[in-house]
Amino acid sequence: MQSNIGSRFSLTRNHLQSLPPASEYKARAAFISPVTTLFCSSVVKPLSVHINSSASAFSGEFEISGLEIDAPFQADPKSTENTTVSFVFNDQNTPKASPASCSLTWAVGLSPPSQALPGVCSDRSVRAWLPSGTYNGVADFQIEVAHTYEDNTLGDPPYNINTLFGFLSLTSGDAGEMSNYTCDMTRANCRSVPETILIAKVLYAVS
Structure with a gap:
């Protein structure tokens, strides 16, 4: 999948990639305002980061x-092989x-x-x-996924960058x-049923 974010948005993209997991926002909710303004010496207009959990920020999962x-x-406790989780991701919003x-x-x-x-x-x-703290073995763990993309309904560049955070619990x-x-x-191997789709619920949007 080709990234939609051009090099002219590198400042915004790098900031978004450095954001902590969405799970941390919930813990910080009591200490931060809905809009946090970031000032950069090379940017004339303040860059605002909006943390939004409303349906208006995203429509799909x-x-x-x-x-x-x-x-x-x-x-097998004697095994020295790595643990691996693999999957294919698709965003209904794009x-x-x-x-x-x-x-x-x-x-x-x-x-x-x-x-x-x-x-x-x-x-x-x-x-x-x-x-x-969410991994308790192959039969009980969570995956968090973030997807960053351009959404021109949010505003003009570089204020049109949206990041969604989704969660999937597997048990x-x-x-x-x-x-x-x-x-x-017996092999500590789990998988989704072929030809089926698991839904990771999108809970947060950061723009």
């Missing part, structure tokens, strides 16, 4: 397909954009990536991570059965 998680160490493939990997003894890392997804406008067995998510716990 994130679609996750082809999801698979493989954790050999969970099935129907003309191509899907992006994402893959998160972490080594035995390490925690899953809890913040956006470069190269996780095939499109740099899409970022994914596992929120801190099986004792953690709660999902009809489209199956696990083979």
Whole structure:
């Protein structure tokens, strides 16, 4: 999927990529105003960041397909193989954009990536991570995905950049059965049912 963000918006894009996960905004909600103004010496007009959870900021959800998680160490404590989560991402809010493939990997003894890392997804406008403290094995974890794109209804460049944050909880067995998510716990391998789509609920928009 080709990124829609031109180089002339590099200042705005770099700022958005450095934003903390949306889960942190909820914790900070009592301490920040709805609009935080950032001043840069090279920008004449203040750059405002709006944190919006209303439906007016987005109309669709994130679609996750082809999801698979493989954790050999969970099935065999002697294994030294990495844990890997992979999936295909699509945003209902940008129907003309191509899907992006994402893959998160972490080594035995390490925690899953809890913040956006470069190269996780095939499109740099899409970022994914596992929120801190939400991974309890292949049958109980969460994925957070962020997608940044141009939305000219928000205003003129560079004020037309929108970032959506979506969440997907995956459970099986004792953690709660999902009809489209199956696990083979003897191999610590879980995957979405072929030809089905899991919906990651979009909860926040930052523009």
